[in-house]
Amino acid sequence: MHATMMNYPLTTHHLIARAAKLFGEIEIVSQAPDRSLVRHTYTDLYARSRALAHGLLAAGLQKGDRVATLMWNHHAHMEVYFGVPLAGGVYHTLNLRLSPEDLAHIVADAGDRYLVIDDVLLPLLAKFGPTPPFERIFVVRWTDQALPPGLLDYEGLIGAGAPAQWQPPPAHENDPIAMCYTSGTTGRPKGVVYSHRATVLHCLASALPDSLDLSVQDTLCPVVPMFHVNAWGLPFTATMVGAKQVNPGPHLQPDALLDLWVKERVNVSAGVPTIWMGIKKLVEQDPGKWPLQPGLRMVVGGSAAPESMIAAMDELGMRVIHAWGMTETTPLGSVSRLQPLHAQLPAAEQLKIRAKQGVAPPYVDMRIVDDEGREVAWDGVKIGELQVRGPWVANGYHGGVDSQDKWTTDGWFRTGDVATIDAHGYMQLTDRTKDLVKSGGEWISSVALENALMGHPDIAEAAVIAVPHPKWSERPIAVVVAKDGKQIDEAALTAYLAARFEKWWLPDAYVVRDEIPRGATGKFLKRTLREQYAGWFEGWADGTPG
The missing domain is CATH 3.40.50.12780 (ANL, N-terminal domain)
Known part of the structure; x- marks a missing residue:
């Protein structure tokens, strides 16, 4: 048959x-370098x-x-x-x-x-x-x-354009x-x-209501660059559903974005946490200056968004939607949206779920695997390396470069992320494998410490790194940037973290900087920080200053 x-x-x-x-007739608006608007x-x-x-x-x-x-x-x-x-x-x-x-x-x-x-x-x-x-x-x-x-x-x-009867080559x-x-x-x-x-299937999945929920009713402004994973596939998805598209051009400063959002009545945007933190700061300073669309949806990816940022955005009328993906996953790998079973939870518990990276869309499979290659149970506690597979997940790199250690023999992509998955399928990244701190044989999550620190009222940004230690193999130190007009009190930060983590998790030191180095996609360059502070504990025979 x-x-x-x-x-x-x-x-x-x-x-x-x-x-x-x-x-x-639906518009595609482009902001020129001189900030004029070009309409197509x-x-x-x-x-x-x-x-x-x-x-x-x-x-x-x-x-x-x-x-x-x-x-x-x-x-x-x-x-x-x-x-x-x-x-x-x-x-x-x-x-x-x-x-x-x-x-x-x-x-x-x-x-x-x-x-x-x-x-x-x-x-x-x-x-x-x-x-x-x-x-x-x-x-x-x-x-x-x-x-x-x-x-x-x-x-x-x-x-002069293509002739009316011209047909593209077969595809x-x-x-x-x-x-x-x-x-x-x-x-x-x-x-x-x-x-x-892969691109078409990615569009169909990303437009779903429980994914990014795009439709012809929306006006989308992708702040994520079109040179980075196809702006998360959003130009394709928006074209599929007929959403109005508003392109910011080179103007990614928070005030320029807010002006554009108001002018074009944007109700959906997408970008990395650092951009959203700048938006939050300006709106908090002058809440009435930018009359944004009610319930403006702000997709966040690239790195984890702290619970504190999500909660603050809620209070300002902006709804943060947490997503996760990679260049190798086209990039949508998961989206965090609440289910009916979460409706009766206290607001604080709902916030914790929204801060997770979320549930995989249809046709993306996830698993977490321990150091021995055994699949880890979905209990929200046990950690392992996150592995994924699906029709828009790569099965190799161009030219076959570095493929052997990134894909398993049974066809899963090894993300390099360390995660938990709970019983309902909500994935939460706890770290990158290279960014975990292994202290005295036990793992410490740098991401968990960072997110907690960025919830402190004096901290604008924080990056936690593993530094070689003579006694414990590695210990965490925190590189922090203070908010404008604030001073860093190390004892206060330690007390703040001590209420949330075990004592042995707490950073051994705080380094205050004007800024944290970032890579081309806005992520913290922890590799650079590890190189800069690799000798922090040199001369400390037992872990105490000599």
Whole structure:
């Protein structure tokens, strides 16, 4: 017996064609470098994406060729998202916050042939040297400055558009459409290649009510950059459902975002905790200045959001939705939303659940595994390495780099995160395997200490690291940044933590800094901190100052 269903390809071509047909007048707003607003529609996006595909093919693009981007969030970047796959190519978003050395390695590793770049980012291109490693470079022009010799105008590439009867090359749902490289916090960045099929399935899952709950009723502003895991897939998901999209361009300062949200009536956004902390601070200082949409939903990922931040946002009328994912998971891996069984819990207990990374969406499997490779029970207490698998989870890196120790023999991706999962499937990260503190043979969670410290009224930011210790192997020290006008009282911090953790968990020292170093995606660079403070206990024969 055979199924009688059509073998209809799952491609992103369908998403953009459908959006033009059903949601053609809905806007895609882009904030230019001068903060003016440029308005397009889904009809425009479809026409310009087709024109881009047609222009790239005329310029010699072959199936599978890579087209790199160095751009902020705006309409032209979205055109690349849809237009390059329409031509049969693979777009490759370059993280403009990486070092020139990392960028040069990534471009060479990916085999990028063409580049599309914002004119305001041309100084970054200069860091590649006198001969950039691209055959052709197309510039999205936001200013009147003349193009340097050899560079081409993006609008000229699009030209008069694609002929009405033009059809894109045939596409298979398993064809590659995009590349993104990992942040490289533990070594050289590694390439992840996304397919049509994985992207479409990711859209369907992320739009679900118990996931990110996007619909045509929403106005979305992705603050997460389009060069980082496809802005968490949100441009694709929003296009699928027809949501209005508002792109902030290079203006990610809290006041600029708040102004844009108010002007465009944004009711959904997504970004990392550091951005939301800045938003919270400004709204607290002047609650009436920015009349935000009631119940503004703020998806947070990239690192754990402290309970204190989630609670403070609630009081300001902004609803934080905790999610988790990685470059290797496209990236949605889990979302934390309350279930009916939580309705009768006290507010403090509900908050604890919302601060977890949440439940995996359909078709993403999770497990936690101990050091001996045994699966750990879901009891919310026992910890282990988090492993995942699913149709939008990578099964290797571009070129087969470093694959052997990241995937298990039975096909699970080893995330490197340490987590618990409770009986209802709520996952909570307790640390990265490399960031755990092993003191006297026992594990200490740096993330738990950090989140607690950031709930203290005097602390703006905190990073806890493991430092070699002569007696205990490792001990935690806390690197902290004080809030404006506050002074750090170490004894008070210790007393504050002592009410929440066992005595042996408490940091042995506090280092006060003006800022904590961050990587290209906004995460704390704990590796840098560990290197800087590796000798903290040198000369302490028994763990006490000599």
